[in-house]
Amino acid sequence: MSVGMKIEEFIKKSKAIKLSSRQKTQMREKILLYIKNNPEIKTDLIRHKKTEVTTASWSKLFLNYKFNYSYIMPIAIIIAVIFGGGVSFAAENSLPGDTLYPIKTGINEEVRGWIALSDEAEAKWQYRLAERRLEEAEEIAVNSELKEEVRLNIENNFEKHNEKIELLIAELESKDKLNAAVDLNSRLESSLKAHEQILLKLGQESDDENEEEQVNSVAAKVRLKISKAAKRRSEIEAKTSAETSINPNIKEATAGAMTAAENKLQEVKTFIEESKNRVNENVSAKAEAKFNSAIEVMAEANTEMEEEHYGEAFNLYHKASRLAQEAKLIVEASRNMNLEININGNHDDANEDETKEQDEENKDGNYDANGSINIELSL
Numbered sequence: 080m081s082v083g084m085k086i087e088e089f090i091k092k093s094k095a096i097k098l099s100s101r102q103k104t105q106m107r108e109k110i111l112l113y114i115k116n117n118p119e120i121k122t123d124l125i126r127h128k129k130t131e132v133t134t135a136s137w138s139k140l141f142l143n144y145k146f147n148y149s150y151i152m153p154i155a156i157i158i159a160v161i162f163g164g165g166v167s168f169a170a171e172n173s174l175p176g177d178t179l180y181p182i183k184t185g186i187n188e189e190v191r192g193w194i195a196l197s198d199e200a201e202a203k204w205q206y207r208l209a210e211r212r213l214e215e216a217e218e219i220a221v222n223s224e225l226k227e228e229v230r231l232n233i234e235n236n237f238e239k240h241n242e243k244i245e246l247l248i249a250e251l252e253s254k255d256k257l258n259a260a261v262d263l264n265s266r267l268e269s270s271l272k273a274h275e276q277i278l279l280k281l282g283q284e285s286d287d288e289n290e291e292e293q294v295n296s297v298a299a300k301v302r303l304k305i306s307k308a309a310k311r312r313s314e315i316e317a318k319t320s321a322e323t324s325i326n327p328n329i330k331e332a333t334a335g336a337m338t339a340a341e342n343k344l345q346e347v348k349t350f351i352e353e354s355k356n357r358v359n360e361n362v363s364a365k366a367e368a369k370f371n372s373a374i375e376v377m378a379e380a381n382t383e384m385e386e387e388h389y390g391e392a393f394n395l396y397h398k399a400s401r402l403a404q405e406a407k408l409i410v411e412a413s414r415n416m417n418l419e420i421n422i423n424g425n426h427d428d429a430n431e432d433e434t435k436e437q438d439e440e441n442k443d444g445n446y447d448a449n450g451s452i453n454i455e456l457s458l
Contacts, residue, residue, distance in 0.1 A: 174215050175229045184236070199259045202247035206267055209240040213274040213301065217416070220281040220294045230293040234300050241304055245311075252315065255328055257393070258335045261315055265401040268308035272422055273408045275301040280418065316397075320390040333389040336396035340377060340403075347373075347403040351410055358413040365421055366409045373402035 170182035188208060195201040216233045219225045244267060251260040275298050282294035319329070326332075351366050358366075380395035405422045412420045 174219055175232045198247055198250055202244060202263050205240050205243045209237055210270060212237040216297050217277055223285055223287055223290050225290055225293045227293060230296060234297060257332045261397045264308055264312050265397055269401055269404045269408060271301050271305045273412060316394045319393050329389045333393040336393050340396040340399045343400040343403045344373060347407045350407055354410045358410055362413040362419055366406045369402055369406035373399045
């Protein structure tokens with residue numbers, strides 16, 4: 080889709096955004112407060128009759144120029160987002176149910192998505208959006224405010240982002256962009272594992288039974304996506320191994336996977352070292368153990384690469400990257416939420432039937448099945 084078409088689509092969407100009377104009043108108050116605190120605005124990009132304006136008051140800006148508001152307002156919103164408008168900036172910290180939340184999801188995220196011009200970039204952005212929805216659920220759950228209406232909103236948006244991710248991964252695979260497809264799928268799988276268990280723990284810590292039920296509902300949705308991601312990865316890996324002798328691009332793809340794994344291991348090593356003063360010794364030990372597993376898998380991958388077993392090497396390089404990312408997640412959970420997590424298993428040997436059985440057995444959230452994460456609160 081061209082940028083012009085995206086702008087037209089955005090204008091249609093912006094016209095469809097409806098706020099309640101209460102939300103309009105709150106929005107107006109926020110905007111007036113911003114104008115009061117910022118009496119002068121720089122308008123060096125605005126020209127009128129070949130005269131450049133450097134500064135102006137808000138009143139002069141709106142009195143001196145005859146705007147067609149039905150056309151200029153969507154464009155003004157776009158400019159505000161791109162150049163750091165106060166309302167747009169404030170909306171970034173909003174949560175489902177807040178007045179500014181429609182600005183965050185319907186405008187900020189839409190505009191940021193326009194610069195994702197490639198399949199890889201768009202897939203990464205959808206992955207980030209899925210993470211944002213889960214982070215919102217966790218932040219609301221921490222404050223014991225996850226009600227059914229808000230939970231349904233989060234689940235629906237999370238589902239939409241995941242559907243787009245699945246389509247984009249399939250598109251990348253069809254274009255023989257194996258590294259991008261597997262990398263995105265692995266990162267999604269690891270991230271979902273952590274978020275699922277964080278949600279479960281937050282639900283368990285809640286004193287409100289309804290709150291716990293709402294949080295566990297989101298966690299259950301996440302669990303289903305973990306199983307799908309693990310199954311999809313296994314299928315891609317099996318296909319890669321089978322096509323070693325017939326895929327002319329497998330050697331190049333494996334070399335790319337090796338470089339990506341080396342970069343990931345270096346990134347995570349630095350991150351763990353820099354975080355030692357911010358987490359306890361137990362967390363550091365868990366992260367280092369996971370990272371050492373990544374190093375061992377990396378060595379196996381290098382051996383397979385030297386023996387020209389490119390399919391096996393490809394899969395092992397991505398496994399090393401995945402393990403390193405899990406080590407990073409262990410540290411991040413402690414730094415960001417004061418939680419200790421231990422990511423166990425990676426579904427490497429689980430088939431679809433076994434996964435379904437585990438899902439049924441573990442639907443109450445208390446389990447140690449393949450791919451689970453044990454969590455303890457740091458005191």
